[in-house]
Amino acid sequence: MSDKRNLFNKVWDLHTVQDLPGGQTQLFIGLHLIHEVTSPQAFEILRDRKLKVAFPERTIATVDHIVPTANQARPFLDDLAEQMMSAIEKNCKDFGVTLLDLKDDRQGIVHVVGPEQGLTQPGMTIVCGDSHTSTHGAFGSIAIGIGTSNVAEVLATQTMFLNRPKVRRVVVNGELRPGVYAKDVILFIIQKLGVQGGVGHAYEFAGSTFDAMSMEERMTVCNMSIEGGARCGYINPDQKTVDYLKGRPFSPQGADFDRAAAWWLSLASGPDAEFDDVVTFNAADIEPTVTWGITPAQSVGVSQPLPKVSEVAAEEQRLIKEALEFMGLQEGQPISGTKIDVAFIGSCTNSRMSDLREAARVVKGHHVSPTVKAIVVPGSQLVRKQAMAEGLHLIFEAAGFEWREAGCSMCLAMNPDKLKGREVCASSSNRNFKGRQGSPTGRTLLMSPAMVAAAAIKGHVTDIREFPAAV
Amino acid sequence: MNEIQSVKSTAIPLLLDDIDTDRIIPARFLRCVTFDGLGEHAFEDDRKQDANHPFDKPQFQGAGILVAGRNFGCGSSREHAPQSLMRWGIKAIIAESFAEIFFGNCGSLGIPAVKAARADLDKLAAAIEANPKLEVAVDLQALTVSAAGVTFSVIMPGSARDALVTGQWDYLGRLLSAADQVAEHAKKVPYMSGFSA
Ligand code: SF4
Numbered sequence: 001m002s003d004k005r006n007l008f009n010k011v012w013d014l015h016t017v018q019d020l021p022g023g024q025t026q027l028f029i030g031l032h033l034i035h036e037v038t039s040p041q042a043f044e045i046l047r048d049r050k051l052k053v054a055f056p057e058r059t060i061a062t063v064d065h066i067v068p069t070a071n072q073a074r075p076f077l078d079d080l081a082e083q084m085m086s087a088i089e090k091n092c093k094d095f096g097v098t099l100l101d102l103k104d105d106r107q108g109i110v111h112v113v114g115p116e117q118g119l120t121q122p123g124m125t126i127v128c129g130d131s132h133t134s135t136h137g138a139f140g141s142i143a144i145g146i147g148t149s150n151v152a153e154v155l156a157t158q159t160m161f162l163n164r165p166k167v168r169r170v171v172v173n174g175e176l177r178p179g180v181y182a183k184d185v186i187l188f189i190i191q192k193l194g195v196q197g198g199v200g201h202a203y204e205f206a207g208s209t210f211d212a213m214s215m216e217e218r219m220t221v222c223n224m225s226i227e228g229g230a231r232c233g234y235i236n237p238d239q240k241t242v243d244y245l246k247g248r249p250f251s252p253q254g255a256d257f258d259r260a261a262a263w264w265l266s267l268a269s270g271p272d273a274e275f276d277d278v279v280t281f282n283a284a285d286i287e288p289t290v291t292w293g294i295t296p297a298q299s300v301g302v303s304q305p306l307p308k309v310s311e312v313a314a315e316e317q318r319l320i321k322e323a324l325e326f327m328g329l330q331e332g333q334p335i336s337g338t339k340i341d342v343a344f345i346g347s348c349t350n351s352r353m354s355d356l357r358e359a360a361r362v363v364k365g366h367h368v369s370p371t372v373k374a375i376v377v378p379g380s381q382l383v384r385k386q387a388m389a390e391g392l393h394l395i396f397e398a399a400g401f402e403w404r405e406a407g408c409s410m411c412l413a414m415n416p417d418k419l420k421g422r423e424v425c426a427s428s429s430n431r432n433f434k435g436r437q438g439s440p441t442g443r444t445l446l447m448s449p450a451m452v453a454a455a456a457i458k459g460h461v462t463d464i465r466e467f468p469a470a471v
Numbered sequence: 472m473n474e475i476q477s478v479k480s481t482a483i484p485l486l487l488d489d490i491d492t493d494r495i496i497p498a499r500f501l502r503c504v505t506f507d508g509l510g511e512h513a514f515e516d517d518r519k520q521d522a523n524h525p526f527d528k529p530q531f532q533g534a535g536i537l538v539a540g541r542n543f544g545c546g547s548s549r550e551h552a553p554q555s556l557m558r559w560g561i562k563a564i565i566a567e568s569f570a571e572i573f574f575g576n577c578g579s580l581g582i583p584a585v586k587a588a589r590a591d592l593d594k595l596a597a598a599i600e601a602n603p604k605l606e607v608a609v610d611l612q613a614l615t616v617s618a619a620g621v622t623f624s625v626i627m628p629g630s631a632r633d634a635l636v637t638g639q640w641d642y643l644g645r646l647l648s649a650a651d652q653v654a655e656h657a658k659k660v661p662y663m664s665g666f667s668a
Pocket of ligand 1: 109429
């Protein structure tokens with residue numbers, strides 16, 4: 001008999017410890033990733049209540065948010081960052097949790113490290129005190145971001161209470177046009193479904209466009225599910241997923257791997273799997289996409305003009321006016337040609353090898369515009385090493401980019417990498433919220449790494465399809 | 472945990488949409504190992520750029536109920552956001568809708584977060600603007616909000632509401648009580664048993 005459950009519901013059922021009368025499920029958590037920002041208060045809760053970590057081998061810690069990417073000498077210049085670093089070191093030691101710290105070459109952004117180490121596997125429930133945990137859904141897992149109280153709950157019990165979300169299948173079919181990347185696909189989906197369109201839902205991304213994507217591209221897509229309001233996003237595991245995981249340090253080894261792979265593939269939503277709803281898009285309709293506003297849904301294709309206030313629904317007008325005013329942009333103007341001051345290539349959305357290779361290909365033989373400060377921050381120490389083995393750092397440096405150590409950096413600017421004043425940043429990250437990049441009045445334009453690279457060279461937003469010819 | 476059946480207080484209107492948690496508490500204030508002291512930094516950057524920000528207005532100091540718009544608390548999962556609102560003095564939030572992680576975090580802290588229709592929120596906000604001393608009552612039993620003789624109904628998922636009204640929002644305690652069941656369940660999860668389960 002065929003199983004009509006989609007992957008999400010199969011995995012959910014498997015991890016259900018108990019259903020409560022009120023409709024909540026106590027869910028077993030397979031992998032708990034922690035970092036220095038949202039864990040210290042959780043460990044304090046454990047200390048206060050004299051609790052231990054229930055399954056210490058199911059929790060892995062790394063440091064990323066506050067890590068300086070230029071001078072990493074300890075103690076850090078920032079006392080507060082130093083305190084947080086010392087806290088996670090002490091907490092992991094006291095509670096028997098493995099910490100991949102700066103001295104460990106496996107350190108990096110938590111959502112880059114998980115997959116890279118083979119910690120992230122299909123069929124798992126994965127949580128982290130970080131909303132971009134949705135990244136790990138690229139492997140066909142249920143991966144959700146949680147708050148600090150939940151971090152304490154998962155540490156102490158390896159479970160948490162959750163309401164089962166609905167599952168929406170987001171289908172994109174067809175081949176992406178040249179110059180269009182996974183980043184553009186997810187920005188397009190968020191533009192169409194809105195920043196709160198996904199509330200109450202998990203998104204299953206399906207269709208030939210996602211089938212054709214590499215695992216890294218799938219991670220970029222799932223990473224930004226949360227920007228569309230979805231609790232998580234996932235892609236069904238296939239042979240690419242299995243191949244990616246083979247031989248990774250935390251992947252199953254030997255005969256275990258073959259059994260694991262068979263099980264992983266069996267979890268994929270079948271041809272008659274049921275969904276709460278389905279939306280369908282065409283890959284051919286997607287252009288290189290750039291955000292112009294203060295939410296990730298406020299974006300346009302790079303050849304398109306910004307919306308006109310009078311043309312949008314009445315209840316959206318206030319937000320659009322607020323965004324235009326903050327960004328210093330005019331309704332109806334083209335986004336292409338918008339001057340930038342800073343270019344940032346990095347973040348858990350786009351800081352993996354394929355992102356860096358693509359950006360390097362764009363900048364090779366060119367030089368960053370004299371008015372632009374440009375930085376590349378690899379997602380992990382291993383990505384950084386690999387990129388250097390391929391000589392990418394030399395290409396970036398020759399083009400005038402700074403080549404940094406791994407971390408979150410200017411994605412949220414908790415370390416010294418920050419915008420100043422009203423600077424405009426072309427960024428490969430995931431959030432263009434007011435003040436996100438460290439200056440309360442700083443402005444962010446989200447786009448693919450290739451588009452960031454092109455903007456850095458030209459000094460303004462440029463259509464990658466016309467680069468380098470465009471003026 | 473204490474039973475939270477209603478919250479009665481003066482209120483503060485902030486009827487904007489898509490307010491993200493970076494705006495509620497900017498990232499630089501997350502450089503901390505406790506939540507102490509976050510209250511004074513709630514909306515700090517928005518307040519600096521808006522001389523008329525409600526959180527700075529004298530008439531709204533001491534308000535315990537926040538009236539907000541659509542998709543309140545979207546973005547980052549930081550529990551620092553409801554922590555900073557709570558430490559500023561907020562005890563309940565009425566909004567058109569909430570982002571999910573933020574909603575869950577409010578539940579963990581014992582902050583009722585109820586949804587209301589936009590038209591009702593518009594009227595409530597106007598009434599508060601006109602009379603900042605107005606007492607607003609959020610009743611979790613009846614699922615209503617009342618102020619100045621006007622009452623409208625609000626929505627809150629049953630599980631979250633029940634936990635507050637029965638004083639069972641110590642989720643950690645409840646989860647711990649199932650420890651044996653969890654240990655048993657773990658054995659049935661394929662990756663916990665060499666994929667032979
Ligand atoms: S790179 Fe940005 S979005 Fe990703 S985990 Fe770090 S701060 Fe969060």
